[in-house]
Structures are given as C-alpha cells and as structure tokens.
Amino acid sequence: MNNGKPKTIEIVQRSLVRRYRAERRFRRMGLGAIVLSLVFLGFLFASIVGNGYTALFQTQVQLDISFDPETFATGELANADYPRLIKEALYKAFPQVTARGERRALTGLVSSGAAFQLRQMVLADRSLIGTRRSIWLPADDDVDMLVKGHLSRQAGRLSEAQLAWIGQLQSQGKLAKHFNWTLFTAGDSREPELAGILGAVVGSFYTLLVTLALSFPLGVATAVYLEEFAPRSRWTDLIEVNINNLAAVPSIVFGLLGLAVFLGAFGMPRSAPVVGGMVLTLMTLPTIIIASRAALQAVPPSIRDAALGVGASKMQMILHHVLPLALPGMLTGTIIGMARALGETAPLLMIGMVAFIVDIPGGFTDPATVLPVQIYLWADSPERAFVERTAAATLALLAFLIVMNGLAVVLRRRFERRW
Amino acid sequence: METATEQRTLFTKEEIGVTTPEDSKPQHRPEKTLPADRAQDKPAPTVGKPFVDNPRMACRHVNVFYGDKHAIRDVSLDIGRNQVIAMIGPSGCGKSTFIRCLNRMNDTIEGCRVTGEILLDGQNIYARQVDVVPLRAQVGMVFQKPNPFPKSIYDNVAYGPKIHGLARNRAELDEIVETSLQRAGLWDEVKDRLSHAGTSLSGGQQQRLCIARTIAVGPEVILMDEPCSALDPIATGKIEELIDELRRQYSIAIVTHSMQQAARVSQRTAYFHLGDLIEVGRTEQIFTTPRHKLTQDYITGRFG
Ligand SMILES: Nc1ncnc2c1ncn2[C@@H]1O[C@H](COP(=O)(O)OP(=O)(O)OP(=O)(O)O)[C@@H](O)[C@H]1O
Ligand SMILES: [Mg+2]
Numbered sequence: 001m002n003n004g005k006p007k008t009i010e011i012v013q014r015s016l017v018r019r020y021r022a023e024r025r026f027r028r029m030g031l032g033a034i035v036l037s038l039v040f041l042g043f044l045f046a047s048i049v050g051n052g053y054t055a056l057f058q059t060q061v062q063l064d065i066s067f068d069p070e071t072f073a074t075g076e077l078a079n080a081d082y083p084r085l086i087k088e089a090l091y092k093a094f095p096q097v098t099a100r101g102e103r104r105a106l107t108g109l110v111s112s113g114a115a116f117q118l119r120q121m122v123l124a125d126r127s128l129i130g131t132r133r134s135i136w137l138p139a140d141d142d143v144d145m146l147v148k149g150h151l152s153r154q155a156g157r158l159s160e161a162q163l164a165w166i167g168q169l170q171s172q173g174k175l176a177k178h179f180n181w182t183l184f185t186a187g188d189s190r191e192p193e194l195a196g197i198l199g200a201v202v203g204s205f206y207t208l209l210v211t212l213a214l215s216f217p218l219g220v221a222t223a224v225y226l227e228e229f230a231p232r233s234r235w236t237d238l239i240e241v242n243i244n245n246l247a248a249v250p251s252i253v254f255g256l257l258g259l260a261v262f263l264g265a266f267g268m269p270r271s272a273p274v275v276g277g278m279v280l281t282l283m284t285l286p287t288i289i290i291a292s293r294a295a296l297q298a299v300p301p302s303i304r305d306a307a308l309g310v311g312a313s314k315m316q317m318i319l320h321h322v323l324p325l326a327l328p329g330m331l332t333g334t335i336i337g338m339a340r341a342l343g344e345t346a347p348l349l350m351i352g353m354v355a356f357i358v359d360i361p362g363g364f365t366d367p368a369t370v371l372p373v374q375i376y377l378w379a380d381s382p383e384r385a386f387v388e389r390t391a392a393a394t395l396a397l398l399a400f401l402i403v404m405n406g407l408a409v410v411l412r413r414r415f416e417r418r419w
Numbered sequence: 420m421e422t423a424t425e426q427r428t429l430f431t432k433e434e435i436g437v438t439t440p441e442d443s444k445p446q447h448r449p450e451k452t453l454p455a456d457r458a459q460d461k462p463a464p465t466v467g468k469p470f471v472d473n474p475r476m477a478c479r480h481v482n483v484f485y486g487d488k489h490a491i492r493d494v495s496l497d498i499g500r501n502q503v504i505a506m507i508g509p510s511g512c513g514k515s516t517f518i519r520c521l522n523r524m525n526d527t528i529e530g531c532r533v534t535g536e537i538l539l540d541g542q543n544i545y546a547r548q549v550d551v552v553p554l555r556a557q558v559g560m561v562f563q564k565p566n567p568f569p570k571s572i573y574d575n576v577a578y579g580p581k582i583h584g585l586a587r588n589r590a591e592l593d594e595i596v597e598t599s600l601q602r603a604g605l606w607d608e609v610k611d612r613l614s615h616a617g618t619s620l621s622g623g624q625q626q627r628l629c630i631a632r633t634i635a636v637g638p639e640v641i642l643m644d645e646p647c648s649a650l651d652p653i654a655t656g657k658i659e660e661l662i663d664e665l666r667r668q669y670s671i672a673i674v675t676h677s678m679q680q681a682a683r684v685s686q687r688t689a690y691f692h693l694g695d696l697i698e699v700g701r702t703e704q705i706f707t708t709p710r711h712k713l714t715q716d717y718i719t720g721r722f723g
Contacts, residue, residue, distance in 0.1 A: 232529065301527075302566035306629070308527060310579035310636050311556035320578070321568060 052391030058180035059144040060136040063089040067129045082115035111138040113194035141192040141385035187358045192385030197393050199360045203368030210277020211341050219288030227296040247286035254282045255347030270352035271367040279347045284337035291333020295326035327415045335408035345372045371397045462492035466711045467700035471499040475670040481535035483516050490516045494696040503671045505681035508691035514674040518642045522558035523551050559638030561646045565625035567617035572609050575617040579636035603631035604657030622649040643673040659684050682706050690714045
C-alpha cells in the first residue's frame with residue numbers, strides 16, 4: 001500500500017454511514033407503504049362492515065294469525081287469499097282503526113312478502129288450517145329502517161298514525177329485530193326485506209366452476225405445450241405475443257365476443273352461468289397461461305436432466321417431475337385469475353347476466369346473476385334498505401374470495417416441495 | 420490479452436508438434452477468444468491411440484456446436500469394453516459437452532448441434548430411428564452437479580427401475596434400491612431414513628445418491644461427469660472402488676479434474692484442450708511419457 005493513500009478500511013468506514021442511512025431510509029419507506037395500505041384496507045373494511053352489519057338483522061312483527069278454514073274452503077290451497085289472513089290479524093290487533101285509508105296504512109307496516117311466507121307454511125303443513133298461531137313476519141323496509149335508525153321520524157315516509165302504531169307494537173314487544181335468514185336463503189327481490197344473496201352466490205359458484213373447469217386444464221395444457229414441446233419458431237413467437245396481448249384486453253371486449261359467438265353464433269342461453277363461465281374463461285386463460293409458463297421455466301433444468309438421464313421419456317419427465325414442481329406456481333396464477341373472474345361484471349353484463357332474477361339457479365343453464373352484478377344492481381336501487389344489503393353482499397363477496405384463496409393456500413401447501 | 424496473431428503462430432507450432440523453449444512458459448489463453456480467432460483453424464490432430472479393438476462406443480469426427488460456437492472439434496475416440504476411460508483437460512475445454520453426446524443429453528440444449536457418428540455396439544445413436552429412451556437406459560449418466568429429485572431417497576433410486584419396469588414387485592424394488600445404495604457407498608448412512616427427502620442430504624451424499632440412481636437402472640455404459648468433485652477422500656475412495664468394480668461388467672467414461680483419480684481408476688486417458696482431443700493413450704503412458712506438449716504442460720501442473 002502506498003503511504004499517503006487512505007487505507008481501504010478507512011474508505012469503507014466513511015461510506016458505511018451513508019450506506020446504512022440509505023438502507024434505513026428504504027426500510028422506513030417500505031414500512032410506510034405497508035402502513036398506508038393497511039390503513040386504507042382498514043378503512044375499507046370498517047366502512048363496509050359498518051354499513052353492512054345491520055343487514056344481518058331484520059325487523060319483524062308478531063301477529064296472531066288465525067288460519068280460518070273459510071279462507072281455504074274454495075279453490076286450491078296455493079291460491080288462497082293469504083294477504084287477508086294478515087289483514088284480519090292486524091285489524092284485530094288494532095280494533096280502533098276502521099277507516100279504509102287508515103287500514104291500508106296499517107297493512108303497509110307488514111311486508112308484502114309476509115303473505116308468501118304464510119303460504120309456504122300452509123303448503124308445508126296443512127294441519128295449520130283451523131288453528132291460531134302467533135307468528136313473526138317481516139316488517140316493511142321503511143319500518144325496518146326506522147327501527148334501525150336509518151330513517152328519521154320527520155322524513156315523511158311514515159305517517160303520524162303509522163309511527164304511533166309502531167310505538168304501540170314496540171311497547172307490546174311485538175316488534176323486534178331478528179336474525180335475517182332471508183338474506184342468505186332468498187334470491188333477489190324488489191322488496192329489500194325479501195331480497196337475499198343466495199341466488200347470486202349460487203350463480204357465482206356455477207359460473208366460477210365452469211371457468212375453473214375450462215381455464216385450468218386449457219391453460220396448463222397450453223403452457224406445457226408451448227414451454228416443453230413447441231419448437232421455437234415465428235409461429236410460437238406470434239402465439240406468445242398474442243397471449244400476452246390478450247391478458248391486457250379490457251374484459252368488456254370478451255363480453256362482446258361472448259355475445260357475438262356464444263349467444264349469436266352458437267345460440268346458447270342468455271344469462272346462463274355456462275356462458276358466463278366461458279366468457280370469463282377467455283378472460284382468465286392468458287393469466288393462467290403466463291403464470292404457468294413462468295412456473296415451468298422456474299423448474300431447474302438439472303431436474304429435467306436427472307429424469308432424462310435415467311431414461312424417462314419426455315412425457316414422464318413432465319408428468320413426474322416438472323409438473324409437480326410447477327404446480328404451486330400454476331395454482332397461484334389460477335387463483336389470481338379466478339379472483340379476477342369472481343369480481344368481474346362488465347363481460348357478464350353483455351351476455352345478460354344482469355337481469356333481475358328471483359329464482360335461485362338450479363343448474364348451469366338456468367338464468368342467473370353473480371355477486372358483483374348483484375351488488376351493482378342493489379347499489380343502483382333507490383330504497384335505503386338496499387344500502388346496507390349492498391354492503392352485506394360485498395362482505396359476502398369478500399368472504400367468497402377469502403374461502404377461495406384459503407383453498408388455494410391449502411392446495412399449494414400440499415404440493416409445495418422443499419429443496 | 421494476447422492478440423490473434425500470437426495465437427495463430429502458437430497453434431501452428433502445436434500442430435506441427437515443435438517444442439521451443441518459450442513454449443514451456445505458462446500459457447493462459449482466454450477461452451472466449453476461441454470461436455472468432457479459430458474459425459478458420461483446422462482442428463488439432465489427435466496424438467496417440469484413440470481407437471481400440473472391439474470398442475463399446477466409437478465416436479467418429481464428432482463436432483458439437485452451441486449456436487455458432489464450435490465446442491467440440493472433429494473428435495474421434497473409442498470407449499473400450501470393460502474399461503474406464505478418463506477425460507481430462509482444463510475447465511471449459513468441452514469434456515462435459517463431449518460426454519453428454521454419448522447418451523444424447525445434448526438434445527435438450529437449445530441451439531446445440533452434433534455432427535459426426537457415435538456408434539454404440541455398431542449402431543449410430545444419432546441415427547434418425549434411434550429412440551433416446553432405451554439409449555439412456557443403456558448409457559446412464561451422473562452429472563457434474565448433484566441433482567437428486569425433490570423426492571424421498573427411496574423414490575430417487577427406485578424411479579428408474581419403476582419407469583422401466585425392472586422390478587416385478589415391491590420386494591424386488593426394495594432389493595434394487597438397497598444394492599444400488601450399497602454399491603454407491605451410501606446405504607449405511609441412509610438405511611434408517613429412506614423416506615427422507617433426497618435433497619436433505621449433504622452435497623457428497625447427494626452425489627452418491629445420484630450414482631445409486633444411475634446404477635439402479637443397470638446401464639451398460641456409465642458416463643460420470645466429475646462424480647467426486649463434492650466428495651471427501653473417504654467417499655471418493657468408495658466411488659473409485661465402485662468404478663473399479665463396475666468396470667468388470669460395464670464400460671465407463673469419467674471426467675475428472677483430479678489427475679490422481681484419473682491415474683487410479685482409468686485404463687485409458689484422453690486429454691482435451693479447447694474443444695480438441697489432443698492426446699489419447701494408456702493411462703500410465705499419458706502420465707509418465709506424454710507425447711504432446713499441451714498434455715505434458717497440463718499434467719505437470721503448468722497449465723489449467
Ligand atoms: N449450453 C451451452 N451453451 C453455449 N455454450 C456452452 C454451453 N455449455 C457449454 N458451453 C461452452 O462450451 C465449452 C465447453 O463447455 P463444457 O461444459 O463442456 O466444459 P468442461 O470441459 O466440462 O468444463 P468444466 O471442467 O469446467 O466442467 C465452454 O466454452 C462453454 O462456454
Ligand atoms: Mg464440465
């Protein structure tokens with residue numbers, strides 16, 4: 001070492017302070033980013049849960065219904081005059097109300113779906129006829145909103161008389177909030193108190209099942225072929241570029257394609273999960289292919305050499321060694337694609353899955369809607385009671401997503417191998 | 420960096436076999452100048468006896484290209500029956516490339532092209548109708564870097580026999596696994612944990628596992644690319660014993676950087692230099708009286 005020149009260690013020491021400062025700054029920035037995103041996430045959750053949890057309860061009115069045999073005397077059981085049973089019970093509970101207009105206001109306190117509920121009960125159990133039962137029936141959504149405090153008494157949606165009756169029912173203990181099973185067991189409805197998410201959940205389930213069943217095998221097979229078998233040529237380059245481009249195509253374009261091809265050319269049913277699933281497959285495929293190819297490329301070549309070296313055929317090498325190692329990565333890609341598909345609305349609007357559908361779909365070709373479309377429909381509804389249901393449906397969507405991701409994590413754990 | 424002109428003269432001297440005093444200075448030639456500078460060069464002729472009577476494998480005028488790079492230049496060499504041939508030479512001279520040609524492992528490398536003939540028992544393995552699967556079952560290979568499957572020790576060894584259907588039942592498979600591990604000198608260390616992951620073993624153990632995996636298939640020719648580079652002297656000794664024993668039934672080609680090892684295990688030795696096969700001969704002869712200047716420099720430690 002020349003004297004006069006500083007020693008290496010001195011130069012290193014000098015720069016050390018600066019290096020560590022840079023490192024600390026970088027770490028603080030990373031931490032800041034995480035905190036910021038956590039805050040946003042917390043804010044999002046708080047607002048959704050805060051808006052949505054009240055939808056888990058529904059105000060109900062207890063009425064003494066007498067299943068008058070006369071009502072069922074004529075005609076079929078299913079077509080009997082069930083609304084009358086409720087009216088009678090209400091008139092009996094409020095004998096002071098006699099004027100016609102007032103009586104109509106009185107019956108307005110109970111949901112129009114209550115009669116439907118009575119009908120179901122009678123159809124399920126004929127022995128009810130002739131008896132007298134005390135039954136909890138859903139209140140009208142305005143009553144529900146009032147009880148939950150979302151509607152002010154001065155808003156004018158409920159008259160003075162109605163407010164008085166509500167007060168009377170409450171003091172008698174005949175107006176109370178109960179767990180809202182309807183939300184989880186019913187399909188869509190015009191009446192918020194009768195609307196549920198089950199139809200949309202089942203629709204989402206069928207749609208995603210079709211998407212998964214089509215896109216996973218297709219995507220993996222494509223990736224394996226392109227990565228392991230296809231000769232490098234202008235054609236494979238072209239295919240690769242196109243796959244990458246497809247991943248960036250706006251999803252509504254796939255909806256248009258589905259409309260033109262699946263509905264137009266093939267004449268498949270509108271609003272059906274099978275078509276929705278096929279459209280979402282188009283959208284998900286590029287994601288799965290790209291992720292699967294990356295996973296295949298990540299398998300060390302030494303493993304391929306090892307398999308070929310003992311005389312495995314190419315197919316055996318792929319099936320026994322490469323695919324098992326690439327599977328976790330492929331599953332990750334699939335789950336990302338499926339999560340996107342679950343939240344997708346635009347392409348489904350194009351193929352008619354935005355229709356108002358009350359029935360719960362029973363198969364892949366029944367008309368159905370999906371959770372995000374349901375959220376969109378409810379968010380668009382003017383009734384105040386749909387606000388909390390929109391939030392509740394969003395929660396259900398998140399729960400669906402968490403279950404799906406959880407499943408993927410479990411699967412990945414099972415297939416992951418340590419090195 | 421030496422200039423191209425200097426290299427050209429150097430090579431001319433080698434080719435005519437002239438030795439001048441200044442040639443015995445340590446020579447360091449950067450290998451990356453090889454393709455451009457030597458594209459016009461003729462491959463160096465091989466000194467010694469590259470051919471044997473009744474060979475197991477016979478290579479004739481083998482050239483290997485990685486894209487434009489000419490990695491093996493017109494090599495002709497026989498692999499004799501029931502003997503070990505050692506391949507030595509400085510790093511990057513093409514030993515691995517050549518040995519991988521012998522069971523067509525180079526097929527998997529994109530852009531790799533092999534010309535010439537390689538005959539296994541008289542049959543050209545690069546012929547169009549040859550299926551690589553039975554070829555590789557016949558010509559097994561141990562790679563330079565240990566590469567066990569990320570599976571259990573047992574499955575690692577049992578994989579080859581399983582896919583080829585060598586065992587009729589589980590007992591036979593167990594038997595194959597045990598003898599293979601024993602011959603590779605690994606049995607005592609792993610017999611209680613056959614279900615553990617092969618990748619959980621130490622580097623040297625992994626290499627022996629790979630050897631066991633290769634011999635479990637019962638190949639007739641075994642190619643070993645530096646099988647002992649990660650092993651301690653005791654394990655190396657075991658492998659060398661194994662090689663000596665395997666030689667009775669099989670033909671073996673081994674790449675090694677250890678001159679002592681080449682001297683101990685092999686009957687013939689081939690010296691490679693920058694893609695050329697410089698000299699082949701009986702091992703004692705190569706190590707005691709090398710005929711080519713480059714061979715002499717290498718084995719006396721002046722080069723590589
Ligand atoms: N896949 C490849 N693509 C391009 N060039 C390669 C490839 N593999 C090897 N080469 C080149 O071919 C030459 C020979 O390489 P090879 O691996 O056969 O050397 P080697 O003799 O086995 O060396 P070592 O003793 O270090 O293992 C080297 O110059 C290397 O750069
Ligand atoms: Mg090598």
